[in-house]
Amino acid sequence: MKRTYLFRRPKDDDDEEDFYSQEAVKAKPIDPHLARNLGPTFAAGKDFVRASQKSQNEFYGNQKIVEASTSGGGGIEKQFRQMTHDERNNLSASIIKAELKGDKEKVEKLKRRLEEGIIEIKSKNGETGQEKNGEKKSVILMEMDRKSGLTRPAVASNKSNKMADNSDNKQHIMGVIEKEYSKQSSLDDMLAEEKRTTAEDQLSMFNRAAEIFSQNRQDEEGFFDDTLDSRKKRKCDKADSQKRQTMIKEHKFVERTLDSCSKCIESRLFEKHAVVATGKKTYLSVINWDGLSPEHCYITTMEHYSSCLVLDEDVWEEIQFWMKSLVNMWREDEEDQDCVFFENARDIHEQKHLSIECVPLPREIGDLSPIYFKKAIMESEKEWSVNKKLIDLSKNPRQSQGVRGLVPKGFPYFAVYFGLQPGYAHVIEKEKNFPVNFAQEIIGGMLDLHYKHWKNPKKQSFNEIKIKREQLRQKFSKYDWTEKNSTSLLDNEKEDEKEEEKN
Structure with missing residues (x-):
């Protein structure tokens, strides 16, 4: 694979020698254990040449520069970006005001910021860097039966998706729905669904069936209306979205309950x-x-x-x-x-x-x-x-x-x-x-x-x-x-x- 280089003028043609200068970067030593697994071809690193820091700042001026700061011990990352012309003008105006006031420390500080030409990115909540608690972490949504008090991981049912993908209106008849669904489900799946479902789920299923039966009517010539298919898919998507929002709400309720419980051994209030x-x-x-x-x-x-x-x-x-x-x-x-x-x-x-x-x-x-x-x-x-x-x-x-x-x-x-x-x-x-x-x-x-x-x-x-x-x-x-x-x-x-x- 060929290495591509940026076009640069010769050193002798310009006085700004530092801007277009190059520096050689030697390969870092590789762990012997890793080198043994990589083999003789990739065991030794390769030296390469890169442009100067000033040239890179101008070339990558419109991109984000990420600087890792390990002073806090937690690996907090700070993000910076290049200043715009308006920001440079405002900073220059602040330097002039500081000079008029005679504040030499502030003048030197602002001049250093102007020379660096970068500012730290702030989040929406006013904090710099990434999120306050670090990276986003995936959680398992928990659903809870408020009557029985049972809490279990939420399982998204794909029954509505299967029905939504089917364009045949005859599948909406409840007898045919149960017949087709029983063919695609094993005994273990049906047993697990029976344990997961509650009285509210069964009532909502019968209400949907009654609504579909009342809407799924033929016209005078005995044909079905094609608009029912699109309406059915929209309702399925809306129902899935509502179910997900309900799961998120229940999960937050479970977290609040467990955190505020003084009898749970993992709670901060446990005596x-x-x-x-x-x-x-x-x-x-x-x-x-x-x-x-x-x-x-x-x-x-x-x-x-x-x-x-x-x-x-x-x-x-x-x-x-x-x-x-x-x-x-x-x-x-x-x-x-x-x-x-x-x-x-x-x-x-x-x-x-x-x-x-x-x-x-x-x-x-x-x-x-x-x-x-x-x-x-x-x-x-x-x-x-x-x-x-x-x-x-x-x-x-x-x-x-x-x-x-x-x-x-x-x-x-x-x-x-x-x-x-x-x-x-x-x-x-x-x-x-x-x-x-x-x-x-x-x-x-x-x-x-x-x-x-x-x-x-x-x-x-x-x-x-x-x-x-x-x-x-x-x-x-x-x-x-x-x-x-x-x-x-x-x-x-x-x-x-x-x-x-x-x-």
Whole structure:
């Protein structure tokens, strides 16, 4: 391949020798490891000749000059461009004004800028260089079902695109649509789509089908109108655009929810000093307010879930391990205490992190707690309700599942467990009629506590929470089921290190 050079006049024909001078650039040494892979032909670099810096500035005057600045340690790039004539004139006027004022430092600074002839490019938001947070990074859009609280990666369906590419109007009949779509989809695809779709998606599909059926009519001679095809394609494109905007909106909502959640371990608001013990997917933590008891705590998940209805089986099993350990701890205590576990899964559309609160009770009060909760649930909200007001969890064929399987996913509910015995559940009809501190009010009345213990509680300080955590951790250490798992993990790590040393 031939090398092309820019035409330049001889050195002797012009006095500006520096402008048209050339400089030789020697090849940089190549890493031996890379040179071995490149082979003998490309192992050694090549020297080349380039024009002077002044000549390059004039030749590339209308292009951007990028200068890398590594002073900040982050590899921030600054972009420069050549000055225009108006900018040079304004800069010269500023030099004259500075000379008249007698500001020698400013004059020298402006003269240097005028000699360089370049200025730094500023972004729209007033910052120089590239974006504030660096380069743009690709993210996976997340879609969320506001009712069930399930969050999953967004999948763009190509069903509408397939229908839009087909120009045959007969394909718009719903029976033919399902028939053709079933031919192109496998069983796994249909199963995945069934899990992804929600009630809103099905309603929108039927609405589109009814709209298409009403518009797809024949004229008097029995022919279809050709304008329906173009109208159909425009609607498909508009629907895809709206769906993408909805995905982006849901993704931003999920990000805001996870960032502002104080129970997610990856959140900046996570209170590490309140954690008593951690499992594989769940952890036990003390509350950050006075509580109904000094040992008032809660069980929650490391990942963000809105209720126990959407948990996996292994996560629910870990929660049961925590409940069994706490029951044994309080039962074998000197005071012989009973305990109550309750979950108030409300405001599911707001994606609040689930928490199962644990409150120890004296044995006499613990024996009467089912009567108190049953009466309070029957008298809650209005007299008439669509759903069954009181759900007895003991009637569940799988009693170890608790409320799971008895309440549909996406429904707000309240569930209470009395130790290891199944308790009661209640489907919340209207959240405004159901108190946020429903269980706290009942337990506070049973213990004859002041309402300040649960109504607008004051957050405790860092030291108070840490002291309370250490007291509960010391008492719970004897019944901590996570120690066996942690020791087994440490043993596995030591075995791996020994194998690496042998190798």
